[in-house]
Amino acid sequence: GQSLEQPSEVTAVEGAIVQINCTYQTSGFYGLSWYQQHDGGAPTFLSYNALDGLEETGRFSSFLSRSDSYGYLLLQELQMKDSASYFCAFSGSARQLTFGSGTQLTVLP
Amino acid sequence: SQTIHQWPATLVQPVGSPLSLECTVEGTSNPNLYWYRQAAGRGLQLLFYSVGIGQISSEVPQNLSASRPQDRQFILSSKKLLLSDSGFYLCAWSPGVGSPLHFGNGTRLTVT
Numbered sequence: 001g002q003s004l005e006q007p008s009e010v011t012a013v014e015g016a017i018v019q020i021n022c023t024y025q026t027s028g029f030y031g032l033s034w035y036q037q038h039d040g041g042a043p044t045f046l047s048y049n050a051l052d053g054l055e056e057t058g059r060f061s062s063f064l065s066r067s068d069s070y071g072y073l074l075l076q077e078l079q080m081k082d083s084a085s086y087f088c089a090f091s092g093s094a095r096q097l098t099f100g101s102g103t104q105l106t107v108l109p
Numbered sequence: 110s111q112t113i114h115q116w117p118a119t120l121v122q123p124v125g126s127p128l129s130l131e132c133t134v135e136g137t138s139n140p141n142l143y144w145y146r147q148a149a150g151r152g153l154q155l156l157f158y159s160v161g162i163g164q165i166s167s168e169v170p171q172n173l174s175a176s177r178p179q180d181r182q183f184i185l186s187s188k189k190l191l192l193s194d195s196g197f198y199l200c201a202w203s204p205g206v207g208s209p210l211h212f213g214n215g216t217r218l219t220v221t
Contacts, residue, residue: 042199042215045211102151
């Protein structure tokens, strides 16, 4: 079957670095995406990895290891506005996105 | 630039009533269109997707249906709502299968 696992909650302080892990299981794999969703809002696209390695976009980076079926989102220089839910999602054999249950990140002052 | 519009933002409907949520995309042609549902504090569940006019794929059996009468219009419907249909409904588009999704602002549906 297809599944994703990510931690339900992560807490960090302002200015710190936090890593949100995601492991997946699927019969076919085309890429891992990350989305951010603030309370009451819609998800917004953050990053996408189709190949192994690190992708950097400003304070956010995303990593993928296809051999380990594992990826992570790295957030640096945390700000209060980064408090949100973060979802990993993969494109599987059906090429449609399957989302994880999300990680609630709380940034403390 | 591309924009996606989804309405209404909130909706309260009694059990057994019909439903129609509309989504339109501007600034692109032949987008892939999606309807997702999100229960409170949960992930996103894909309900329907469409790769072209009149082409609808259903991911989850339910009392909901979707239609794509025009290239950039996607409609989610129900003839009779259930309490379990309550949730946050999100329309999204992408330029192609597997590409990043761009979401509308969502409709918060409460069935009473």
